[in-house]
Amino acid sequence: MSLIVQKFGGTSVGSIERIRNVAERVAKWHAAGHRLVVVPSAMSGETNRLLALAAGLQEHPDPRELDVVAATGEQVSVGLLAMALLALGVKARSYAGWQVKVLTDSAFTRARIVSIDELKLRQDLENGCVAVVAGFQGVDAEGNITTLGRGGSDTTAVAIAAAIKADVCEIYTDVDGVYTTDPNIVPSARKIDRISYEEMLELASLGAKVLQIRSVEVAMKYGVPVHVRSSFSDRTGTMVVGEEGLESVVVAGVAYDKSEAKVQLVGADDKPGVVAKIFGMLAEKNVQVDMIIQSPSRGGDSRTDVTFTVAKTDLSRVKDLIEDTAKGVGARVEYDTEIAKVSIVGLGMRSHAGVAAKTFGLLAAEGINIQAISTSEIKISCIIAAKYTELAVRTLHEGFGLDRGTGAET
Amino acid sequence: MSLIVQKFGGTSVGSIERIRNVAERVAKWHAAGHRLVVVPSAMSGETNRLLALAAGLQEHPDPRELDVVAATGEQVSVGLLAMALLALGVKARSYAGWQVKVLTDSAFTRARIVSIDELKLRQDLENGCVAVVAGFQGVDAEGNITTLGRGGSDTTAVAIAAAIKADVCEIYTDVDGVYTTDPNIVPSARKIDRISYEEMLELASLGAKVLQIRSVEVAMKYGVPVHVRSSFSDRTGTMVVGEEGLESVVVAGVAYDKSEAKVQLVGADDKPGVVAKIFGMLAEKNVQVDMIIQSPSRGGDSRTDVTFTVAKTDLSRVKDLIEDTAKGVGARVEYDTEIAKVSIVGLGMRSHAGVAAKTFGLLAAEGINIQAISTSEIKISCIIAAKYTELAVRTLHEGFGLDRGTGAET
Numbered sequence: 001m002s003l004i005v006q007k008f009g010g011t012s013v014g015s016i017e018r019i020r021n022v023a024e025r026v027a028k029w030h031a032a033g034h035r036l037v038v039v040p041s042a043m044s045g046e047t048n049r050l051l052a053l054a055a056g057l058q059e060h061p062d063p064r065e066l067d068v069v070a071a072t073g074e075q076v077s078v079g080l081l082a083m084a085l086l087a088l089g090v091k092a093r094s095y096a097g098w099q100v101k102v103l104t105d106s107a108f109t110r111a112r113i114v115s116i117d118e119l120k121l122r123q124d125l126e127n128g129c130v131a132v133v134a135g136f137q138g139v140d141a142e143g144n145i146t147t148l149g150r151g152g153s154d155t156t157a158v159a160i161a162a163a164i165k166a167d168v169c170e171i172y173t174d175v176d177g178v179y180t181t182d183p184n185i186v187p188s189a190r191k192i193d194r195i196s197y198e199e200m201l202e203l204a205s206l207g208a209k210v211l212q213i214r215s216v217e218v219a220m221k222y223g224v225p226v227h228v229r230s231s232f233s234d235r236t237g238t239m240v241v242g243e244e245g246l247e248s249v250v251v252a253g254v255a256y257d258k259s260e261a262k263v264q265l266v267g268a269d270d271k272p273g274v275v276a277k278i279f280g281m282l283a284e285k286n287v288q289v290d291m292i293i294q295s296p297s298r299g300g301d302s303r304t305d306v307t308f309t310v311a312k313t314d315l316s317r318v319k320d321l322i323e324d325t326a327k328g329v330g331a332r333v334e335y336d337t338e339i340a341k342v343s344i345v346g347l348g349m350r351s352h353a354g355v356a357a358k359t360f361g362l363l364a365a366e367g368i369n370i371q372a373i374s375t376s377e378i379k380i381s382c383i384i385a386a387k388y389t390e391l392a393v394r395t396l397h398e399g400f401g402l403d404r405g406t407g408a409e410t
Numbered sequence: 411m412s413l414i415v416q417k418f419g420g421t422s423v424g425s426i427e428r429i430r431n432v433a434e435r436v437a438k439w440h441a442a443g444h445r446l447v448v449v450p451s452a453m454s455g456e457t458n459r460l461l462a463l464a465a466g467l468q469e470h471p472d473p474r475e476l477d478v479v480a481a482t483g484e485q486v487s488v489g490l491l492a493m494a495l496l497a498l499g500v501k502a503r504s505y506a507g508w509q510v511k512v513l514t515d516s517a518f519t520r521a522r523i524v525s526i527d528e529l530k531l532r533q534d535l536e537n538g539c540v541a542v543v544a545g546f547q548g549v550d551a552e553g554n555i556t557t558l559g560r561g562g563s564d565t566t567a568v569a570i571a572a573a574i575k576a577d578v579c580e581i582y583t584d585v586d587g588v589y590t591t592d593p594n595i596v597p598s599a600r601k602i603d604r605i606s607y608e609e610m611l612e613l614a615s616l617g618a619k620v621l622q623i624r625s626v627e628v629a630m631k632y633g634v635p636v637h638v639r640s641s642f643s644d645r646t647g648t649m650v651v652g653e654e655g656l657e658s659v660v661v662a663g664v665a666y667d668k669s670e671a672k673v674q675l676v677g678a679d680d681k682p683g684v685v686a687k688i689f690g691m692l693a694e695k696n697v698q699v700d701m702i703i704q705s706p707s708r709g710g711d712s713r714t715d716v717t718f719t720v721a722k723t724d725l726s727r728v729k730d731l732i733e734d735t736a737k738g739v740g741a742r743v744e745y746d747t748e749i750a751k752v753s754i755v756g757l758g759m760r761s762h763a764g765v766a767a768k769t770f771g772l773l774a775a776e777g778i779n780i781q782a783i784s785t786s787e788i789k790i791s792c793i794i795a796a797k798y799t800e801l802a803v804r805t806l807h808e809g810f811g812l813d814r815g816t817g818a819e820t
Binding site: 020050053054061064065067068069071076082084087094145 | 426429430460463464466467468471472474475476477478479481482485486488489490492493494496497503504506508509553554555
């Protein structure tokens with residue numbers, strides 16, 4: 001008899017038939033004596049439909065009003081799922097974010113959860129009632145409707161699990177776990193049984209779409225065990241847990257991300273404050289900069305090159321912002337959208353030397369030029385030409401023995 | 411410079427293009443210096459889409475959960491309309507029912523408004539901001555989402571007008587006012603310029619779909635002038651007002667209603683309590699009974715016939731409820747769904763004798779048999795065979811001179 005939060009993605013509740021399937025699955029767990037909070041996403045396609053309506057009215061829809069519209073998708077899901085449970089004779093009750101309440105800050109379209117009032121949920125659980133809570137949404141201190149950004153339902157589920165001290169937060173999705181890399185690219189990719197929060201965080205932020213980054217951060221902060229598993233089978237998926245209980249492997253997985261573009265300021269005055277000015281300006285406009293590489297000015301030359309990457313969707317805003325500034329410091333700007341970031345992630349890198357060297361060697365052996373590098377304690381990322389993405393992922397996956405389940409060779 | 415509440419129906423906000431048109435109209439009033447609260451319905455078709463989803467999961471959807479789902483239709487509308495106004499440079503802010511808040515009782519799917527907190531609306535109006543409030547929905551004292559029943563947005567608009575003491579509540583719809591009868595049946599039907607709350611109430615409850623009955627009740631209670639007008643033109647529509655300022659006409663309009671069915675208990679024991687038992691049972695199950703006619707028992711016979719009408723949609727429930735009871739009192743039950751109710755309405759009936767006699771005479775002259783009659787101070791309703799509906803409406807409309815604008819002959 002456990003206390004479980006179950007989150008179902010948009011595909012899992014994408015039709016009346018599928019909502020009924022989810023309800024049957026929940027009913028089975030309920031009948032087994034578990035106490036349950038269920039968090040569904042909007043029906044697949046619904047959020048896009050709502051965003052398209054908004055886009056028809058304002059080129060950049062007002063964030064407050066966009067959240068009012070977008071939040072309805074999950075509200076429909078919770079009502080329907082509660083009905084499906086009631087139809088099976090399971091006591092159930094739906095809640096919108098504001099009803100729980102899920103208190104957030106006021107950063108519309110990308111709000112962060114401040115606190116969750118667990119009172120109503122506890123009452124329901126005590127009464128044998130399944131609480132069905134809308135993911136993705138909350139309410140700010142002024143009573144405005146907010147949303148948490150794409151994939152926010154994961155974060156809602158994990159935050160609720162933290163608030164009610166659930167035994168586990170199950171994330172039901174259309175894949176059966178976290179893989180060593182994208183199986184569409186590498187057929188020999190293997191499902192990972194257990195992975196640490198830190199590794200999952202790097203994989204999530206590197207383009208593995210299984211879990212929203214924020215949800216992993218929250219899980220790590222509160223020590224919530226997260227079980228990523230398939231909504232179409234009963235098989236065990238991937239457990240995301242603290243690193244205590246893990247056997248350390250050098251490389252846990254290989255990720256890639258084609259969503260970024262490279263911006264290069266060539267020949268800028270190498271004076272203090274130039275770089276700060278540029279990135280200060282971008283930060284002010286909420287443009288997230290990922291990698292930054294500044295090459296040192298060459299002997300006698302007082303000019304430097306600055307390279308950084310941003311989301312492709314931000315590129316037009318970046319152009320508007322930096323062209324003038326670049327001219328002011330005597331630099332020209334070059335853009336490249338045909339890039340990809342390929343990364344290897346693993347806790348074991350901390351204690352194993354030579355992982356970086358091996359990575360560069362494996363790519364070089366295939367003639368893949370590395371345009372930029374960034375590293376953390378447990379990851380190495382390389383920017384390469386987009387056309388080499390699949391080749392690089394396969395090379396690294398095989399080179400680090402991930403297809404053989406070791407991930408331990410250096 | 412007036413304080414105006416404007417309500418727009420589902421057809422008026424049925425597409426992005428139409429929402430933009432509504433916004434332009436609102437912007438024009440705003441630019442002219444008026445202070446505005448706007449209440450849109452759900453986009454046409456949306457409520458039906460949501461109800462169909464619910465019906466796919468439960469034959470009789472749970473009322474609480476149904477309201478959670480149904481309320482999203484209006485929430486989408488307010489967000490989109492606020493965006494459309496912002497796109498035109500008009501300050502605007504949307505509110506769901508619970509945000510205002512519109513406090514209701516807990517009768518899910520047909521809740522009644524208890525009170526409206528006008529604080530936020532007043533603040534917006536003072537700041538030159540258009541408040542866009544979701545119609546049809548509210549929140550009960552326990553924080554559950556409620557809806558007011560079909561057409562509930564009219565009631566929201568009028569109740570807000572009462573709360574903020576608006577100069578007028580404008581109901582924008584796809585017709586240009588209230589007509590003396592259905593123009594589809596009688597081409598010579600005329601638009602009524604001014605009509606009393608009492609008459610409108612009778613016309614509304616008799617099947618003229620222009621205004622929800624509850625909204626007229628609220629308007630009458632608080633003396634809110636209601637202007638029913640077209641969202642597709644600037645022409646003046648119909649003012650619904652107190653009877654002080656009205657020239658009294660004998661007959662204001664002719665209405666008809668095909669949504670009812672007739673139930674007849676034939677040969678029931680004529681003992682005290684029999685009728686009370688039947689209608690008590692129906693009331694308990696929330697079946698609304700419209701007309702009731704009990705024929706006196708004939709000399710020496712202790713048996714009586716009881717006839718009443720209910721909504722066709724309630725008929726199957728009525729059958730389940732009364733068959734046994736009817737047997738218990740020795741009666742057999744007959745049902746007739748092929749009936750219509752035709753009614754004439756007018757304040758002037760109070761002081762003019764002979765209106766009833768003239769009504770019966772007009773119908774008799776066309777050979778239309780009257781199956782049941784009910785009257786109030788200002789209306790006469792006759793149940794007839796459904797096939798004679800149009801003929802009866804035309805006959806009465808012409809017979810009372812409504813096509814000539816007099817409505818005064820008796």
